[in-house]
Structure formats: structure tokens, C-alpha cells
Amino acid sequence: MPSFWNDEPILQDQLKQVSHTIEHTVSTAHGFIRPILLDHVQGVGKMLRPALVLITSQLGDHEVAEDAIRVGSIIELIHLASLVHDDILDSASQRRGKSTIYAKLGAKQAVLAGDFLLAKALLLTNGRERGMDSRVVSAALSRLCESELDQDAGVGNFFISVPTYLRRIAGKTASLFALSCYGGAALQEGPAIQTMRCHRIGYCMGMAFQIQDDILDYSGSSATLGKATGNDLKCGIPTLPLLYALNEERSRGSAELATLLSQASMPLKGRSVKRALELVHALGGVQKAQNLAESYQKRALKDIENLENAEVRRQLLHLFAKLSGRSL
Incomplete structure (x- = not known):
């Protein structure tokens, strides 16, 4: 369990139960894939998605801790499966400083490993979690x-x-x-406006989180990220700092960055990646992306302030404060 939650002991204990549920589910895999999958699910990050389920499940008087742990496990398994597939698309050899399933098994078997995790996630959905059935999960997965x-x-x-x-x-x-926040709130079967507000909180938080993650590919360090900076560029994946930089360059009537990218072969070579990173910073792409991330944060914070449960507000605001200074 990551130290990220050391200051929330009750939530940390519940997240340990989520981890145990996931590990027990994956332990049913057969043959050589079992230890590889267990290593993948045990190398968890901050477990933000199940944490959001657990936090928002407090927005009512029903005792739903068991269901919240199950829903959190479902969503985290989907997330873990998506990481396996992401690593294949990115040809990533490492994630958080550890070898990826793709690096260990190759693309074909890594795809099947990711699919296995998705299948296990759907099997955990037993239909008894109020407002959180397989159709809801399938919609987000689609x-x-x-x-x-x-x-x-x-x-x-x-x-x-x-x-x-x-x-x-x-x-x-x-x-x-969004599914995490909505699913947690839905377990309480409270007012529709409350579950939709939680959905918006999760959506805006997710948008801000991903934009910040994309910014770190331009501004982070290999030591803290557990992967090389500029990896999205190298793999041919455009993200917001680059798009804003290209728009700014176009408005200035110049084209060095656009020319560099249009003439480069994939994967992008080290020298081209380095120059592109420099240009994105010089053109203000990183700062403009940060501005948009902050606008999503403000929208989420406004909805959080309108939640009636003081403890839920405190936990969500505390989480926001910690994420705003993250280096991972």
C-alpha cells in the first residue's frame, strides 16, 4: 500500500482490502501468467479510483462498505488492464521503475493478460451493488x-x-x-442531483489529472516518473502541451516544430525529441496546458464545496491538495 494514504488510516485500511480482493481475484489465473499478473497488480500506484469510490460512498446513511470495496476493486482492475494495453501501445519497457508485462511477454500475450483482467473485473460485478451493475461498468469500459x-x-x-x-x-x-465518484455515491441511493454532482467531480478531476500527467511528460524527470520524459512524443502520441505549442507557432507564422514533426520518422529519435521538448516550452504549451488543468480543478472544487457531508468534503479537498503537488 503506497504511503500516499498514510494520513488517512481508515481509508488506507479499506484500500488494503481492495488490494486483497484484486490479488485474490487474479490468483485464480493458471500457469506462468499468475506470478506475472500478481506482480502487476501489486505494483499499484495511488489507487485513486477505488479511493474515490470509498470516499463518495459515505454520502448517506446506508452501510455499504463491503459493496464499496467490491466496486473499487472492479474499477481498479479495469484501470490495471488499461495500463497493460497502454504499455503495448507505447512499447513501454518500464512502468514505475518495473518491467511491464509487455516487456516480459511481448505484445500478443500482454493483450491477453490485459483482457484477462477485464474479464475478472466484470465477474466481480454481481448485480447487487446499488446503482452499479455490469451495464454501468460496460459503458465506461466501452x-x-x-x-x-x-x-x-x-x-x-x-x-x-x-x-x-x-x-x-x-x-x-x-x-x-467519473464512474468511481458516481458509483460510490450511487451505492447510497441518494438524490439524483448528488450522484450527478459526484459524476462531474470525478470527470473534472480525471481531466485535470490526465492533463497534468501529460504535462509531466514534458516537465518531469525520468527518476521520479519511472519512465523516460518525452515518451509520448517519441511514440507519436500528441498531448495538450504539444497541441497548444503548435497552435501558438501557427499564430506566429513560424513552423519549426511543425516541420520537425511532419518530417520525422517513428519512433522519434532522441535529438528530435529533445528539440521538440524545448520548442513546446518556449512556445508556452506547457503553461497553457496547466491553465486548462487548473480550470477543471476549479470546476471540481466548486461541486465538492456543495456536498453536504463534511467528512467527504474534507477527504476530497485533501486529495486535491496532495495531487496538485504530485511528481508522479
């Missing part, structure tokens, strides 16, 4: 897969629009954050 397919089909095309990028991350990241 959106996630559609966004991954769209991104994969467009690898190497750096010249997409900002709205196209925002639609992609809405499916890839914000959909699961």
Missing part, C-alpha cells in the same frame, strides 16, 4: 476502449485538434474517475 482505439489509430499524427485530444482523455481517464 468508452475507454474506443478512446484507446482512436489514439492507436492516430499514432504518428501530431496535428489533431484540441477537442479531439480532450475527447480522447475523457474516455481514457475521466470516464473511470
